[in-house]
Amino acid sequence: MxxxxxxxxxxxxxxxxxxxxxxxxxxxxxxxxxxxxxxxxxxxxxxxxxxxxxxxxxxxxxxxxxxxxxxxxxxxxxxxxxxxxxxxxxxxxxxxxxxxxxxxxxxxxxxxxxxxxxxxxxxxxxxxxxxxxxxxxxxxxxxxxxxxxxxxxxxxxxxxxxxxxxxxxxxxxxxxxxxxxxxxxxxxxxxxxxxxxxxxxxxxxxxxxxxxxxxxxxxxxxxxxxxxxxxxxxxxxxxxxxxxxxxxxxxxxxxxxxxxxxxxxxxxxxxxxxxxxxxxxxxxxxxxxxxxxxxxxxxxxxxxxxxxxxxxxxxxxxxxxxxSDFAARMQWTLTSDFSKVNHAPVIEVNGEKGLGPTFIDVNAGSSITFDASNTYDPDGDDLTFKWWQYKEPSAVQTGHSWEVTVLDLKVTESGMKLDVEIPEAEKTCAVVRSTPPRLMKRGPPLHIILEVSDNGAPQLTSYRRIVITPINDRAGEDEL
CATH class of the missing domain: 3.90.245.10 (Ribonucleoside hydrolase-like)
Structure with missing residues (x-):
């Protein structure tokens, strides 16, 4: 097992x-x-x-x-x-x-x-x-x-x-x-x-x-x-x-x-x-x-x-x-029987299983789908899926989350799939403190977190981070 x-x-x-x-x-x-x-x-x-x-x-x-x-x-x-x-x-x-x-x-x-x-x-x-x-x-x-x-x-x-x-x-x-x-x-x-x-x-x-x-x-x-x-x-x-x-x-x-x-x-x-x-x-x-x-x-x-x-x-x-994660490991210390204790879910997104982030470039103004339906739990527990935008890591220009574009996240199929609408370049590839306004070729990365939790005791959670870089296909400048 x-x-x-x-x-x-x-x-x-x-x-x-x-x-x-x-x-x-x-x-x-x-x-x-x-x-x-x-x-x-x-x-x-x-x-x-x-x-x-x-x-x-x-x-x-x-x-x-x-x-x-x-x-x-x-x-x-x-x-x-x-x-x-x-x-x-x-x-x-x-x-x-x-x-x-x-x-x-x-x-x-x-x-x-x-x-x-x-x-x-x-x-x-x-x-x-x-x-x-x-x-x-x-x-x-x-x-x-x-x-x-x-x-x-x-x-x-x-x-x-x-x-x-x-x-x-x-x-x-x-x-x-x-x-x-x-x-x-x-x-x-x-x-x-x-x-x-x-x-x-x-x-x-x-x-x-x-x-x-x-x-x-x-x-x-x-x-x-x-x-x-x-x-x-x-x-x-x-x-x-x-x-x-x-x-x-x-x-x-x-x-x-x-x-x-x-x-x-x-x-x-x-x-x-x-x-x-x-x-x-x-x-x-x-x-x-x-x-x-x-x-x-x-x-x-x-x-x-x-x-x-x-x-x-x-x-x-x-x-x-x-x-909860440490509590589960302390339970591991008590028994060698895999079936008696809980283990964290294993996440697969778009055919990739692992723990590293998923990096992807997406044209501004387009959409993309992420599929985590092959995710499983080693103990056979029921799973709950939660997708959310982590705004603060994207605040690379001012350090404040107000600069970050809010993504439209649409969850389907009991939470296992996510459709993401990437706003136009004027929102995702813009230099926020620029007069006159100017655009970059590559906007600041946008971070989405997938949390998958089981219903075991104690409840355990695994993650996958998706890092989307919006691309301005109408040229723009290389850097901030």
Whole structure:
């Protein structure tokens, strides 16, 4: 039966920096990460310091959770495609290396030796692998800073930095801002705000009880009772600690990378379970895969039916689906019987099965049909189809969704088919702040999301993103 679930032809390379034992959320996030670890090539797990854990690192906290994982990995493997098995506990233990037990920039300097964790990161950055290396940071960044400082004068330093992808949970020591100042071209996702003002950050939308979001974000699946029932079960769940401040504040770093058909890691402005981010420096508009990406907003209809527009909504809008998804995986840890637990739908659109986006050019003023009728559920569950336009990723001229053309979406055949009318070039290929008006040959991409949910318990959802580029067949200009 596992041959019927999604497979992952390519995997992100992931290197974790964590101030584990500082508070419970790092341990919670690592428990969740392990249940998705068959989607990644995990190349390092390095305990670090942070502003909250300044003078020690705690590899024992990582090993303790791997002990729980070791008891359930065989069950987990019974629920995933055979081409994408979970990593062995032994392989994970071998890549747990300690960072420097000092705060921030105290670990960075010409005469300061690299820690074991920094040595491992340097090795992985210099590896002969064409894929980017994602350094996801749950604490301080001095392990990364020390490596970048060490290689700064090497001839290949620029090439190494070009393969680096960073997603940090705000700045938790003084080395993150230093990295961005020294090498502003590094792909670096990070919320920026005043010290300790975490409620201002996008990532807090995973679980934080922010007053401005009350009535919008559904909190029913982040309560202690719900977590105890759904996450704190079995040998791995026994390693999942109670919430102290907010549940899993570090988890958005890898929710962003999860392969479920929604996000594209190289495009932070597209949005995913890990949030949505846009370039800080407007000069990066032409090259969105480089530079500092920070918080931006989505307009979302909340639980109370009202509109909410802020950066936290780019995360909490997906909360019920990513909570259900993890809950299902924790059920996997309890049994090797495929028939007793739930698995996500497998989407096929216009004959293409897979998790990558569908790109298509369409003449302005014409129409196109998308057919998802061959989509299926590995468990035979009934499926519900929802197609909708995600406007914010299309706002590439002003950054605001008012500039985006609203598409006419006509759903047929019980939701399995979609007819899309592409408006004329004057609406879809126009430079919105141009006097006199002018048109482009290719308009800004228009994003449609297909969500397919089953009726299993817990309910699981898969996605497919369709990216339509409207074409002006009456010529026009090449660029904005």
């Amino acid at each position: 596992t041959e019927t679930v999604n497979s992952y032809p390519t995997k992100p390379r992931v290197f974790i920096l964590t101030d584990i034992t500082n508070e419970p959320d790092d341990s919670q996030s690592f428990c969740r990460y392990l249940t998705y670890s068959n989607q990644f090539d995990t190349e390092g797990v390095v305990p670090t310091t942070s502003t909250w854990l300044r003078h020690r690192v705690a590899p024992e906290g990582v090993h303790d959770i791997i002990d729980g994982y070791a008891q359930v990995v065989d069950n987990l493997n019974a629920h995933v495609h055979p081409s994408n098995p979970y990593p062995s506990p032994e392989s994970l233990r071998s890549i747990v290396k300690a960072g420097s037990p000092v705060y921030g920039m105290e670990a960075v300097g010409d005469d300061i030796p690299l820690s074991e964790g920094s040595e491992l990161l340097l090795q992985r950055l210099e590896a002969d692998d064409p894929r980017p290396l994602w350094v996801i940071v749950w604490g301080g960044t001095n392990v990364l800073a020390s490596v970048l400082h060490r290689i700064r004068n090497k001839p290949q330093a620029a090439d190494i930095r070009s393969k680096l992808r960073v997603y940090t949970i705000s700045d938790q020591d003084d080395s993150g801002a230093w990295i961005r100042q020294q090498w502003p071209e590094i792909f670096y996702i990070c919320s920026v705000h005043g010290w300790n003002q975490y409620y201002s950050a996008a990532w807090i939308g995973i679980s934080g009880d922010v007053p401005e979001d009350r009535g919008g974000a559904d909190r029913s699946m982040v309560t202690p009772e719900w977590i105890k029932k759904n996450f704190q079960i079995g040998p791995l769940g026994a390693k999942y600690p109670d919430v102290m401040y907010a549940m899993e504040g570090d988890t958005p770093t890898f929710l962003y990378l999860i392969q479920n058909g929604l996000g594209n890691p190289e495009e932070p402005s597209w949005g995913s379970w890990g949030g949505r981010y846009t370039p800080v420096n407007v000069s990066h508009r032409g090259t969105p895969s480089r530079g500092h990406f920070a918080d931006c907003g989505d307009e979302v209809i909340g639980l109370n039916g009202q509109k909410f527009a802020n950066s936290r909504a780019t995360v909490w809008r997906w909360r019920n689906t990513f909570q």
